Amino acid sequence: MARPVDANAAETRRAILRAAVATFGEVGFDGATVRNIADVAGISFATVHHYFGTKEALYDACLDASFAELDEMGADVTRAVLEAPAGEGIRAGIRAAYGSARAHPDRSRFLLRSFLFERRPRVRERHDAAQRALVTSSAALLGDDAAFGRRVPLVALGVLLTRFAVSAETERALFAEETGDADEAVVAYLVAVAEATLHVPTREVS
Structure with a gap:
């Protein structure tokens, strides 16, 4: 499919990234092809190549975009706390x-699959850097357990939270059979896990 003559370059780039994040999240780096991603985005193979070059460069761009969104989410979480x-x-x-x-x-599935299964050095470096940033940013909110620090519970909780967030609707229906509300059940469980493993200093009430 040819690129529209009046296509906006920034929007085209965003469309490619959205399609790539969704595709990489579903089938991983090895299972995805640039042609598949172009089909999902509704543009030509040549257009994807023009904007990103190789599949490796496109994957790296997906990481950059996803981690940037994750940073914004982290700021929202900190503010909520x-x-x-x-x-x-x-x-x-x-x-x-x-x-x-x-x-x-799509972003959640992409980052979870990338964290668990991708072993290319560039990808591991990005995830390691994100972990360090998470531990650093949480220092003002969390105490440091002598047995396992902050990193272990934060990473474990993040994986668990993301896994539940990308649950299939059939699985969510099973959660709801017991509690009536799948999301509330998951949140309640995650809170219980967090309270058992994260050490939050008690705030003085003035």
């Missing part, structure tokens, strides 16, 4: 993070 009433910070943070992950399932 700080603005929550005393004793409600963890619940507010979990609800904000889970809500964002649910609202952007």
